[in-house]
Amino acid sequence: MNASNSIGIVSAKNAQFDTPLVFRSGAVLPRYELVYETYGKLNAAKSNAILICHALSGHHHVAGYYADQPENIGWWDNMVGPGKPVNTDKFFVIGLNNLGGCHGSTGPSSIDPSTGQPYGASFPVITVEDWVESQARLADLLGIRQFAAVIGGSLGGMQALQWSLAFPERVRNVFAIAAAPRLTAQNIAFNDVARSAILTDPDFHGGNFYRHNVVPTRGLRLARMLGHITYLSDDAMADKFGRELRHGQFNYGYEIEFEIESYLRHQGDKFASYFDANTYLLMTKALDYFDPAHDFDGDLNRAFARATANFLVISFTTDWRFSPQRSREIVQPLLHNRLNVSYAEITSAHGHDSFLLEHPHYFDVVRAYLDNVADEPST
Amino acid sequence: MNASNSIGIVSAKNAQFDTPLVFRSGAVLPRYELVYETYGKLNAAKSNAILICHALSGHHHVAGYYADQPENIGWWDNMVGPGKPVNTDKFFVIGLNNLGGCHGSTGPSSIDPSTGQPYGASFPVITVEDWVESQARLADLLGIRQFAAVIGGSLGGMQALQWSLAFPERVRNVFAIAAAPRLTAQNIAFNDVARSAILTDPDFHGGNFYRHNVVPTRGLRLARMLGHITYLSDDAMADKFGRELRHGQFNYGYEIEFEIESYLRHQGDKFASYFDANTYLLMTKALDYFDPAHDFDGDLNRAFARATANFLVISFTTDWRFSPQRSREIVQPLLHNRLNVSYAEITSAHGHDSFLLEHPHYFDVVRAYLDNVADEPST
Numbered sequence: 019m020n021a022s023n024s025i026g027i028v029s030a031k032n033a034q035f036d037t038p039l040v041f042r043s044g045a046v047l048p049r050y051e052l053v054y055e056t057y058g059k060l061n062a063a064k065s066n067a068i069l070i071c072h073a074l075s076g077h078h079h080v081a082g083y084y085a086d087q088p089e090n091i092g093w094w095d096n097m098v099g100p101g102k103p104v105n106t107d108k109f110f111v112i113g114l115n116n117l118g119g120c121h122g123s124t125g126p127s128s129i130d131p132s133t134g135q136p137y138g139a140s141f142p143v144i145t146v147e148d149w150v151e152s153q154a155r156l157a158d159l160l161g162i163r164q165f166a167a168v169i170g171g172s173l174g175g176m177q178a179l180q181w182s183l184a185f186p187e188r189v190r191n192v193f194a195i196a197a198a199p200r201l202t203a204q205n206i207a208f209n210d211v212a213r214s215a216i217l218t219d220p221d222f223h224g225g226n227f228y229r230h231n232v233v234p235t236r237g238l239r240l241a242r243m244l245g246h247i248t249y250l251s252d253d254a255m256a257d258k259f260g261r262e263l264r265h266g267q268f269n270y271g272y273e274i275e276f277e278i279e280s281y282l283r284h285q286g287d288k289f290a291s292y293f294d295a296n297t298y299l300l301m302t303k304a305l306d307y308f309d310p311a312h313d314f315d316g317d318l319n320r321a322f323a324r325a326t327a328n329f330l331v332i333s334f335t336t337d338w339r340f341s342p343q344r345s346r347e348i349v350q351p352l353l354h355n356r357l358n359v360s361y362a363e364i365t366s367a368h369g370h371d372s373f374l375l376e377h378p379h380y381f382d383v384v385r386a387y388l389d390n391v392a393d394e395p396s397t
Numbered sequence: 398m399n400a401s402n403s404i405g406i407v408s409a410k411n412a413q414f415d416t417p418l419v420f421r422s423g424a425v426l427p428r429y430e431l432v433y434e435t436y437g438k439l440n441a442a443k444s445n446a447i448l449i450c451h452a453l454s455g456h457h458h459v460a461g462y463y464a465d466q467p468e469n470i471g472w473w474d475n476m477v478g479p480g481k482p483v484n485t486d487k488f489f490v491i492g493l494n495n496l497g498g499c500h501g502s503t504g505p506s507s508i509d510p511s512t513g514q515p516y517g518a519s520f521p522v523i524t525v526e527d528w529v530e531s532q533a534r535l536a537d538l539l540g541i542r543q544f545a546a547v548i549g550g551s552l553g554g555m556q557a558l559q560w561s562l563a564f565p566e567r568v569r570n571v572f573a574i575a576a577a578p579r580l581t582a583q584n585i586a587f588n589d590v591a592r593s594a595i596l597t598d599p600d601f602h603g604g605n606f607y608r609h610n611v612v613p614t615r616g617l618r619l620a621r622m623l624g625h626i627t628y629l630s631d632d633a634m635a636d637k638f639g640r641e642l643r644h645g646q647f648n649y650g651y652e653i654e655f656e657i658e659s660y661l662r663h664q665g666d667k668f669a670s671y672f673d674a675n676t677y678l679l680m681t682k683a684l685d686y687f688d689p690a691h692d693f694d695g696d697l698n699r700a701f702a703r704a705t706a707n708f709l710v711i712s713f714t715t716d717w718r719f720s721p722q723r724s725r726e727i728v729q730p731l732l733h734n735r736l737n738v739s740y741a742e743i744t745s746a747h748g749h750d751s752f753l754l755e756h757p758h759y760f761d762v763v764r765a766y767l768d769n770v771a772d773e774p775s776t
Contacts, residue, residue, distance in 0.1 A: 255582035
């Protein structure tokens with residue numbers, strides 16, 4: 019990363035919402051808070067805004083760093099900043115923590131004002147549709163009628179797609195990166211194993227572990243270990259770890275033997291130390307539920323008939339969580355509806371994680387596309 | 398399955414071994430028992446024997462059924478029987494439960510005669526090399542100097558390969574089906590998640606759960622659920638389950654919603670009700686450790702220099718646990734050493750599980766190969 023073109027010091031903001039939000043499930047959240055950050059300047063016409071939607075474990079801190087935590091650099095700082103592919107000299111970029119998250123927005127670990135206790139199990143199961151509704155309210159608050167672009171990778175890409183369906187008039191360009199139009203049985207299966215690990219952890223206490231002063235560490239750890247396998251490509255794992263041994267020899271026991279075990283367990287432990295188990299459950303359910311064709315007999319062509327945005331769809335050759343084939347399943351209904359769609363399949367060794375990594379071809383595609391995006395509203 | 402050509406009623410036998418077995422780890426098992434079954438007749442020259450090696454959750458009951466349990470049909474009954482690809486009219490076929498197993502052979506759940514308690518955590522970590530050594534002793538007991546063939550799928554294929562290396566003079570043909578010469582980092586990673594689920598289950602008690610009258614059901618269940626995902630192809634899961642809902646609608650909760658969840662949890666529950674957690678751990682470690690090139694600086698060409706058998710290597714197009722590429726990694730060093738090797742890549746939709754399923758092309762390959770295998774010893 020070139021520190022010289024970082025957006026620099028940033029700070030998080032809070033937005034309060036007192037209009038009840040009705041979820042797809044029928045549940046109602048009377049009031050909530052969203053934490054967000056912004057980079058660059060909103061122009062007078064308020065037409066140069068870009069929304070960044072995060073994936074499973076992401077948050078609002080997309081770019082820059084905090085004055086008191088210079089090492090805490092945003093998760094997409096390589097992509098977003100002055101002169102970067104998502105150029106903050108031109109665009110006003112917003113990152114937020116999704117509702118239900120655990121990084122500051124109202125979520126299961128927040129205090130429910132009606133009880134004085136964390137929401138825990140009572141926090142509603144949330145969908146991509148609910149998130150987009152809450153994001154639109156944040157846009158309203160900021161006076162943004164229409165986004166120049168909504169951009170997301172993985173689960174974030176699903177939110178970007180949903181923007182094109184829920185608010186076609188409010189988004190000019192949609193980027194779905196390393197995404198899929200909906201999960202397959204295999205995708206759901208992986209999520210179900212991760213959820214089962216959390217749900218059956220004795221420390222989960224039906225989601226109300228906060229009041230027991232414990233955390234379902236074992237379950238979260240397993241969920242994250244499993245997740246990590248699906249984020250990396252087989253080849254990248256082979257290159258990075260292969261069959262390398264931690265101690266140079268077999269020890270014939272259940273301690274760490276292979277470097278890959280050390281890596282996975284470390285990732286699992288780290289994640290379990292800060293991420294909220296209920297948020298993890300909500301995120302995976304949102305992934306499972308998302309299906310734009312759910313109300314159209316499974317027909318994505320009909321589902322995307324109401325979209326009007328231009329689209330950039332990007333996939334990565336070694337991504338087996340959401341393979342290029344899954345991105346083509348997004349492209350197809352867009353073409354069917356004669357929408358303006360660009361598709362790039364990037365040759366990358368790094369699997370699903372590629373969407374977070376700097377890669378010249380990938381970054382050039384995003385840069386070139388956004389260079390051609392007007393910061394003027396469409397009519 | 399055509400019941401008319403089943404081998405019919407079979408029964409398990411026990412073999413006692415009182416010569417201590419020294420494991421690769423250095424551990425010693427003073428005495429042990431192997432449970433096995435045989436099908437067909439051993440000829441006078443004792444030259445028509447075929448050994449079937451089982452995979453992670455397999456056992457000795459390969460073909461036929463028990464008089465008192467007519468529904469308990471052997472796990473490879475479609476493959477092994479009179480007139481079947483592994484033809485018991487011609488060959489004398491042996492199935493055994495591997496040492497460390499939980500189906501009758503001495504394993505962690507067996508009583509350690511020196512303590513009167515189950516071995517539990519004190520049962521040695523076992524390797525493919527140790528298994529092959531124990532299988533050779535069973536062959537000695539039965540008077541078999543040389544196998545016409547040693548056949549195995551998946552982990553069983555690794556045992557077959559090891560036979561060609563440990564006892565080149567004792568095996569004329571080796572079948573490695575849906576196998577790999579050694580695990581990749583990704584393979585090890587999946588095993589490590591499964592093991593971690595068991596090891597961190599509070600009911601595991603460091604492997605000595607027997608004395609607490611509990612079973613680490615949660616961990617075993619998760620391990621099996623995860624395993625199942627890797628046994629099925631993405632496509633087969635999509636065809637069989639897709640996004641089908643269990644109750645026809647989203648229920649926005651953590652009960653079963655999708656059919657795939659119902660299937661996985663059922664498989665997990667069933668497995669956890671009968672399989673021994675310590676055996677599961679041992680099996681996955683044996684998979685991790687196996688690497689014929691471990692003592693040859695990772696060079697499989699040098700590792701297979703001592704092999705003399707003929708080889709049949711079979712892979713399945715949609716198997717992503719051990720993909721065709723992994724089978725070609727077996728073929729390559731065999732060709733390098735100018736061994737006689739046949740390789741078939743079978744077009745099948747059923748992923749890794751294909752090796753257990755009836756498939757005309759697959760079965761024809763096995764049948765044709767074995768029709769040309771002499772039931773005479775080689776000199």
